[in-house]
Amino acid sequence: MTLKAQLAAYTTITTERLTLRPVTLADAADIYAYLRDEETVKFISVPPAKSIEDVIENSIKSYFMLNPLGKWGIEYAGKLVGTIDLRLDDNNRSAEIGYVLNQAYWGQGIMPEAANAIVQLGFEKLNLVRIHAEHDVLNPKSGRVMIKIGMQREGIALKSLIVKGIVSDTVQYAITDEMYANYKLM
Helix, strand or coil, rough: CCCCHHCCCCCCCECCEEEEEEEECHHHHHHHHHHHCCCCCCCCCCCCCCCCHHHHHHHHHHHHHCCCEEEEEEEEEEEEEEEHHHHHHHHHEEEEEEEEEEEEHHHCCCHHCCCCCCCHHHHHHCCCCCCEEEEEECHHHHHHHHHHHHEEEEEEEEEEEECCCCCEEEEEEEEEHHHHHHHHHH
8 A cells, every 4th residue: 555545544633732634725814824924935935825816726726635645734723824744755665744834823832743743643654764854044943843853954955945036055854763763762
């Protein structure tokens, strides 16, 4: 069975404060609230949203609903405050995590909590051997999330990302199944 087929059993994940669930059309206003913010979308390929209709067509329908497996909305206190995804690589039993969070919720531990749940799923249910992530060198806050979930910095990939026409270096992080087992014991 492919990793994606296994992932189909985990469309909703709950943590102490969060529900990770499929994104729906009903989330358009919440997503628009943060995708219109230039600071929130500064380091992701999505341009600032111009309207709720823009969010529905260019984000919800064409990304989250088209291929929903491995993509979750992050619900906190009854509101969708961000998204997180797990991009699987069947051949190498690995995955990449990506995420975005409404700036109004930064610094509250929401993203590390969501990312921990995804890492746990990856290693404990999908039997992955490696999960990795990257962030723009100018976005160290994203790197702090990676450290909080047990990832180790692997290095910097020079000129490895172009976002909104800007060529950037990215910092690479990863955690392996063995690192996860040791991190969990701490």
